[in-house]
Amino acid sequence: MRCGGGLIPHWAKDPKIAYRTINARAESVDTAPSFRQAFKKRRCLIPVDTFYDWKKVVGGKVPYAIGMKDDAPFVFAGLWEGWKDPATDEWLRTCTIITGEPNELVAQIHTRMPVILPEEDHAKWLGETEDGDLKALLKPFPSDQMRIWPISPRVNSPENNDPGIIDPIPGNIGDWKLAGP
16 A cells, blocks of 8 residues: 555546645545545554654754654554556555644644544544544544654655664754744
8 A cells, every 4th residue: 555645536537636635634534525435435544653744943944753652653544545547457555644633742843733543443433333423533632642852854855764863853842943924
């Protein structure tokens, strides 16, 4: 499954739409044409142990790693889709991460964050139990269970793929001067 490139809806004529569907907004995931069918029938869990975001500051951006205080893995709410390439007749499985309002921790660096689903909501999200109001699950994860730390700007290049990329660098969120509007 290809998740990093975005979801390609089954009705798309070509894969270029994936550039616009890397993330699905929680507020419109059930009504947006690109996501509404997948939201009804093809929900998934995307396991991670850390994610990154950048804080705009005077002179550029500062990358941060975000994870759980206990370093445990967690899951994002996601959607998946199968798309048949009309040129090759090959099936491509794609997915998207649902984003929503940030919790208090992530709000210090960004206006949105991936929706993290607690374990007790996994079965409901996957349709293994009564669906109910699935959009009610798309809320900020408790910030008191998470941590955030500044990391090297080496994270900005896919060529840098080593564990040291998420090592903390000196500094705190408040140490960087915010960029103006």
